[in-house]
Amino acid sequence: MEHSSLQTLTSVPPSLSIAVLCGVALSLWLAIRSKAGGLPYPPGPKGLPFIGNVLEVDLKEPHITYTRWAAQYGTWEVIYSRLLNQDFVIISSEKVARHLADQRSTIYSDRPQSPLYKLFGVDRMTFLLTYCSEWKAHRKLLHLSLKPEAVDQYQDMYLSSARRLLGNLKQNGTNFREHFHLYTGAISLELTYGRRIEGKNDPIISLATSLGVILSEETTPEKSGLLMAFPLLRYLPAWFPGLGFMHYAGPSRKMVHTLAELPYNTAKQQMESGVLPQCLVHDFLTHGEVEEASAKDAAAGVYLGLSSSIEKGYALTQWLRQPAAAESAAAILETLVLAMILYPDVQQKVHAELDAVLGKGNLPTFADRPRLPYLQAVLFELLRWQPVFPLGVPHATTTNDIYEGYYIPKGCIVIFNVWAMTRNCPDPEHFDPTRHLTSDGQVIPQARQHYGIHFGFGRRVCPGRTFAEYALWAAAATMLSSLKFEKAKDARGNYIDIKLEFTHGQARLVRFLWWPDSDLQLIVIDRTVTHYLSSAPLRTGWMIDHQTSHCIRGLFLINQSADAGHE
Numbered sequence: 001m002e003h004s005s006l007q008t009l010t011s012v013p014p015s016l017s018i019a020v021l022c023g024v025a026l027s028l029w030l031a032i033r034s035k036a037g038g039l040p041y042p043p044g045p046k047g048l049p050f051i052g053n054v055l056e057v058d059l060k061e062p063h064i065t066y067t068r069w070a071a072q073y074g075t076w077e078v079i080y081s082r083l084l085n086q087d088f089v090i091i092s093s094e095k096v097a098r099h100l101a102d103q104r105s106t107i108y109s110d111r112p113q114s115p116l117y118k119l120f121g122v123d124r125m126t127f128l129l130t131y132c133s134e135w136k137a138h139r140k141l142l143h144l145s146l147k148p149e150a151v152d153q154y155q156d157m158y159l160s161s162a163r164r165l166l167g168n169l170k171q172n173g174t175n176f177r178e179h180f181h182l183y184t185g186a187i188s189l190e191l192t193y194g195r196r197i198e199g200k201n202d203p204i205i206s207l208a209t210s211l212g213v214i215l216s217e218e219t220t221p222e223k224s225g226l227l228m229a230f231p232l233l234r235y236l237p238a239w240f241p242g243l244g245f246m247h248y249a250g251p252s253r254k255m256v257h258t259l260a261e262l263p264y265n266t267a268k269q270q271m272e273s274g275v276l277p278q279c280l281v282h283d284f285l286t287h288g289e290v291e292e293a294s295a296k297d298a299a300a301g302v303y304l305g306l307s308s309s310i311e312k313g314y315a316l317t318q319w320l321r322q323p324a325a326a327e328s329a330a331a332i333l334e335t336l337v338l339a340m341i342l343y344p345d346v347q348q349k350v351h352a353e354l355d356a357v358l359g360k361g362n363l364p365t366f367a368d369r370p371r372l373p374y375l376q377a378v379l380f381e382l383l384r385w386q387p388v389f390p391l392g393v394p395h396a397t398t399t400n401d402i403y404e405g406y407y408i409p410k411g412c413i414v415i416f417n418v419w420a421m422t423r424n425c426p427d428p429e430h431f432d433p434t435r436h437l438t439s440d441g442q443v444i445p446q447a448r449q450h451y452g453i454h455f456g457f458g459r460r461v462c463p464g465r466t467f468a469e470y471a472l473w474a475a476a477a478t479m480l481s482s483l484k485f486e487k488a489k490d491a492r493g494n495y496i497d498i499k500l501e502f503t504h505g506q507a508r509l510v511r512f513l514w515w516p517d518s519d520l521q522l523i524v525i526d527r528t529v530t531h532y533l534s535s536a537p538l539r540t541g542w543m544i545d546h547q548t549s550h551c552i553r554g555l556f557l558i559n560q561s562a563d564a565g566h567e
């Protein structure tokens, strides 16, 4: 009997067996897709059995795929998709995002997890924690120092750091990206531990940078996927083929531990001796009523993301999906420079506003901020034009949910499609600050609320938003009060076109501007210096613009023949 059924099976033509298998797979797939008492998942692309929509997502620019889906599936602003075994909902409407994240915050405030977090020792960082009591303790602490009234106290710190940034740019514009990272990193470090750094050779920063390199090179979403698909692999030795990255797990854990302990303990000793300046750890020790371990981790979570990005460029933060303080703010400053070069009329208006309010050549203070609405609108427009987190930072659901008759399962990854939310306006690719202004040039009241989408949703919303806004404003106002950015010119004096290109972090969350290092791309002009002193030593890279009599310094190596021509 057995034999005959086997014979029957083997005698079936192969094409029929494949058809039967596909049929079974399809019914399984359809069964999976209509869960929870027959309620359907939100609309979305059908996808293939088992692998789901993996092949349909443009991995380089997933926000473009998701925005196309949002348009394709019409008025419904929540799209469902499945990548391998993982459910996703993609929300492309600010209203729905706020509704779910704010009003159902107990369901929508978890974070997706990876087995690599624990393996590499970063699982206790605030931004990676699940929605648990430990996370709540971190948020309580961070709120102490990052609430608007608290960050307001640091005005002098932002301004003096912005002036150092200006000095660095004037001194050596070639490394402008490094200056931006140093600026945002230094102020965040000072805010966290009250520790002033003068350069990237600070031992703590070097350690964090090395850690960032390990995490960036040895841990990738692909490796995370491997361990999630085959959890037992983590118990195999690191020499096992394909598991070489596990060699780095132990050292990484040690480095994270050192980085959480060392600066915290130093700050604590300074506190005991009465010399610790106002900072996060100062507030934690004075008012924070939580375990010391939580305080160390909460501080390290802010600090780790920032210091690693100073030199090696985004390493830690890309991989961890850390919505990093320094990295995001530095990326925004780069985009500011790009916008000023591509839209000289906008730059001219910013200069005019600054000169009218401050007087030409004077540096700003925060008292000037309310009188500079155009500059504020430029900062709002920067993030709308080129959001740093085009897909926000993913949340996950803690339980099943039903929204408008659609089923959203527990453990579903929730993507906030910030890109789509910033494209629903006329001519979205055009940089136009006046979108955020009334007809008489004042900032429209809703602009600030809409800007909030770049800092996340619900209980997970970025605790550093106000701090970031101060830091960006100080840098932008200080730089633009003195500097003018322009496209570079070739040897014949023609402007060199800039190719607008963005690149993504490994986790494809953060978009970075792509500046090919080899090209002479832009020049920075000190517009406060109108007379060139011939007695001053002529420095490589400086030249005079004879039309404006401005002193100009190339951000990249100035083309020799162009240089000679100007001199």
Ligand code: HEM
Pocket: 126, 127, 128, 139, 142, 146, 188, 301, 302, 323, 324, 325, 326, 328, 329, 332, 388, 389, 392, 393, 394, 395, 454, 455, 456, 457, 458, 459, 460, 461, 462, 463, 464, 465, 467, 468, 469
């Ligand atoms: C322009 C700069 C910044 C941008 C665009 C930004 C954006 C974000 C976003 C989108 C999130 C995720 C929110 C969500 O899950 O819905 C986030 C979380 C976070 N941000 Fe920021 N951020 C910036 C600066 C900062 C700064 C300066 C700090 C600290 C001083 C900071 C600390 C954090 C922390 C700790 C989290 C994790 C919150 C959690 O998971 O509960 N960020 N940020």
